[in-house]
Amino acid sequence: MRFILTLKRETEGIKHSVKVFSEAILLNGKLRHLVRPERQYPDVLAREKDLLSEVQDRVIDFVKCYPLH
Numbered sequence: 001m002r003f004i005l006t007l008k009r010e011t012e013g014i015k016h017s018v019k020v021f022s023e024a025i026l027l028n029g030k031l032r033h034l035v036r037p038e039r040q041y042p043d044v045l046a047r048e049k050d051l052l053s054e055v056q057d058r059v060i061d062f063v064k065c066y067p068l069h
Contacts, residue, residue: 024059026063026067033056037055
């Protein structure tokens with residue numbers, strides 16, 4: 001599964017960036033995060049401190065509600 005979060009600031013006009021903030025797999029009943037945004041996008045996370053935990057919480061909730069078997 002891939003969860004893509006698009007960040008866009010109104011001041012950027014049509015410019016935007018797509019950053020994969022979370023990629024998770026369910027393997028042997030365990031949820032594992034494959035993407036580490038704190039290492040890959042430290043500049044974004046410095047501005048959006050609560051963003052990472054919110055995204056990860058939502059991904060975990062989704063996977064628990066809609067497991068792929």
